[in-house]
Amino acid sequence: MQVGIIGLGKMGFNLALNLKRNNYQVVAQDVNTDFVSKIGQEGIETAYTVEELCQKLTDRRVIWLMVPAGEIVDGVITSLLPYLSKNDIIIDGGNSNYNDSKRRYAQLKEHGIDFLDCGTSGGTSGALNGACTMIGGDADVFDYVAGVFKDISVENGFLYTGAAGSGHFTKMVHNGIEYGMMQSIAEGFEVFEHSEFDIDFQKTAKLFNHGSVVRSWLMELTGNAFSKDARLDGIKGIMHSSGEGKWTLETALDLGVPTPVIALSIMMRYRSQMSDTFSGKVVAALRNEFGGHAVEKSEL
Ligand SMILES: NC(=O)c1ccc[n+]([C@@H]2O[C@H](COP(=O)([O-])OP(=O)(O)OC[C@H]3O[C@@H](n4cnc5c(N)ncnc54)[C@H](O)[C@@H]3O)[C@@H](O)[C@H]2O)c1
Numbered sequence: 256m257q258v259g260i261i262g263l264g265k266m267g268f269n270l271a272l273n274l275k276r277n278n279y280q281v282v283a284q285d286v287n288t289d290f291v292s293k294i295g296q297e298g299i300e301t302a303y304t305v306e307e308l309c310q311k312l313t314d315r316r317v318i319w320l321m322v323p324a325g326e327i328v329d330g331v332i333t334s335l336l337p338y339l340s341k342n343d344i345i346i347d348g349g350n351s352n353y354n355d356s357k358r359r360y361a362q363l364k365e366h367g368i369d370f371l372d373c374g375t376s377g378g379t380s381g382a383l384n385g386a387c388t389m390i391g392g393d394a395d396v397f398d399y400v401a402g403v404f405k406d407i408s409v410e411n412g413f414l415y416t417g418a419a420g421s422g423h424f425t426k427m428v429h430n431g432i433e434y435g436m437m438q439s440i441a442e443g444f445e446v447f448e449h450s451e452f453d454i455d456f457q458k459t460a461k462l463f464n465h466g467s468v469v470r471s472w473l474m475e476l477t478g479n480a481f482s483k484d485a486r487l488d489g490i491k492g493i494m495h496s497s498g499e500g501k502w503t504l505e506t507a508l509d510l511g512v513p514t515p516v517i518a519l520s521i522m523m524r525y526r527s528q529m530s531d532t533f534s535g536k537v538v539a540a541l542r543n544e545f546g547g548h549a550v551e552k553s554e555l
């Protein structure tokens with residue numbers, strides 16, 4: 256079976272190799288021509304434009320998008336449309352907002368193009384060696400390409416989640432959970448860091464992965480990070496985010512569902528991007544106003 260893949264960054268490149276290893280005839284395209292040449296060196300058929308990609312794929316085309324979420328996905332879909340035929344299938348494997356996926360499903364339906372939204376988890380190693388995929392869209396379209404999801408995922412690592420949007424919705428909530436779990440692990444190690452004991456972080460993370468309640472891949476990655484840099488002195492504690500945690504919180508608020516841990520995890524990420532806070536200044540000033548409590552002066 257042929258699979259076209261658009262977007263050969265951290266995820267798409269590895270996914271293309273995964274597909275090739277599973278005997279798919281992959282045709283790969285990216286706006287970054289260096290990535291296209293590089294994937295070509297791996298023995299994968301390349302395309303430098305979406306037109307060329309579509310020409311190299313026979314009907315019923317299956318095209319997997321692995322590009323940054325947002326307007327880029329809409330741009331790629333628009334650019335593909337003139338070269339597609341009825342019942343071709345577009346799979347968006349990126350971290351798109353599920354509301355965008357519902358909209359794209361409906362828009363593509365009008366053109367007779369099938370659309371599946373696929374939440375893809377497992378990071379870059381998952382993309383290469385076996386991912387976890389959660390897929391929304393029409394059941395018959397899913398059935399047509401179910402083998403692809405089965406082959407690129409770990410054993411039992413793919414699920415048809417239902418109506419259009421539900422794949423990305425499931426991935427969004429997964430990432431909300433991810434935020435909370437990571438924040439919790441981080442806070443535990445911060446307590447260790449400030450304690451009277453000389454805790455070996457790497458050994459402790461490794462220990463926690465042997466029989467403890469909190470054993471997990473994230474704990475394994477925690478151990479890996481400490482094995483490279485025992486106290487993470489080489490990096491700053493600035494935490495960026497791509498949007499999925501925020502969308503989880505927004506959705507929970509719309510549904511009236513309390514998600515305090517996920518909410519605070521997001522707040523901590525935003526806070527980490529500030530060296531000082533205006534709210535801190537206001538509270539310090541107020542304590543000084545009502546109680547004469549000392550404030551720390553900043554350099555003007
Ligand atoms: N990195 C991860 O661990 C991870 C895991 C799961 C899902 N995702 C999601 O997968 C998607 C891709 O992530 P990534 O980490 O590979 O990003 P990336 O930035 O490494 O790669 C994106 C690629 O898309 C290409 N691209 C951008 N615009 C394009 C266009 N118009 N046409 C063709 N190619 C275009 C870029 O050149 C780049 O090579 C994102 O939605 C991301 O959120 C990432």
Ligand SMILES: O=C(O)[C@H](O)[C@@H](O)[C@H](O)[C@H](O)COP(=O)(O)O
Nearest residue numbers: 375376377378430496497498499
């Ligand atoms: O399941 C996964 O493989 C990850 O969740 C993956 O999707 C990615 O690493 C996130 O995009 C990071 O999200 P933030 O940038 O929001 O932390």
